[in-house]
Amino acid sequence: MDKKKRDGAVTDKKKRDELIMKYAPLVKNIVERISSRLPSHLHVKEDLMNVGIIGLISALERFDKKRNVKFETYASIRIRGAVLDELRARDWMPRSTRNKYSKLEDTFASLQRLLGRPPDEEEMSRYLNVSLDKYHKILDEAKGVTLLCSEDLPPDYHETHANYHFLDQIDQNNPFSSIATNELRVVLKKAIDTLPDKERLILSLYYYEELTMKEIGKVINLTESRVCQIHTQAILRLRGNLKTLRGVYC
Structure with a gap:
């Protein structure tokens, strides 16, 4: 100290x-x-x-x-x-589980490159060869694995981009610390800009406005569990996009 x-x-x-x-x-x-x-x-x-x-x-x-x-x-x-x-x-997350959801991140990125736009849930479920209900269950199971990267990105970014307030002070423990801060902001903004509108809105309400998932659900007329699924999908998609943009792995 x-x-x-x-x-x-x-x-x-x-x-x-x-x-x-x-x-x-x-x-x-x-x-x-x-x-x-x-x-x-x-x-x-x-x-x-x-x-x-x-x-x-x-x-x-x-x-x-x-x-x-x-x-x-x-x-x-x-x-x-x-x-x-x-x-x-x-280190409560088994390596096999981390690998499973890392592949899911890669799937988001691969489909986005293939389609030229973010894939929707139906396209993801078809690509994974699972039903939409099963895909939603996968997102439910993945909510813990998204935490350590999504919450690792707190706010100072709001000075120039208020909607991205949750991308905060980068410190030595952050998985993105190998990138210069200014360059990181550009990369993160670019990755966030590729997210669908609803996912960007939920991230902004959760990290910037600091609403709970239940409160967000009331704002956008969705159930709390559905908001959690979309939040998880947004983080997995974001991490996949970051891998593509900078070869950065959380």
Whole structure:
């Protein structure tokens, strides 16, 4: 950790404890949003809350108000990063499962190249030789595997592209860290621009407006489970497009 005192960093223990209590609801909100994207058999919320508090403490110690960023924004990034690091360290997703959904990402990209446009669900199900209901079940099963990349892309991008606010501060733990930040933004914007309108809307409502899946469903008149499926499809499609654009693998 950088030992240099930053303008805005909290070093007084009593003050720090007060701020931890103040921002504990922020930690809870982030953990609950991430937990909702995990498979139901994983019971890690309490552990993730503890890790999130550690992320909050790190934010309090490292915050520099000279950067002209709100503390809540900075803390959210640190908390989310700490939680995702913990999930990565646990490596709960079997390699076979990761490979399965990596192939699904490739299928999105391949069909898009073939058709010259994003494939719809019917085209995907036919290509995979499964029924539409089975395809929807595949998306339901894939919701956990999409988490670590979709949530790995938090917001600073909103300065020039507000609808892409969920593409946030790129840090050293991000899977895209090998690309220069400016170049990454161009690549990500290009990949997002290829998404169908409804998928872009759901990503924007979820990551930028921070609505829950249930709230999004009410806005666009869909069930919560259907919104989850479209969100998962959007992330898988986005990751496939990124592979094509930059050879980047999450």
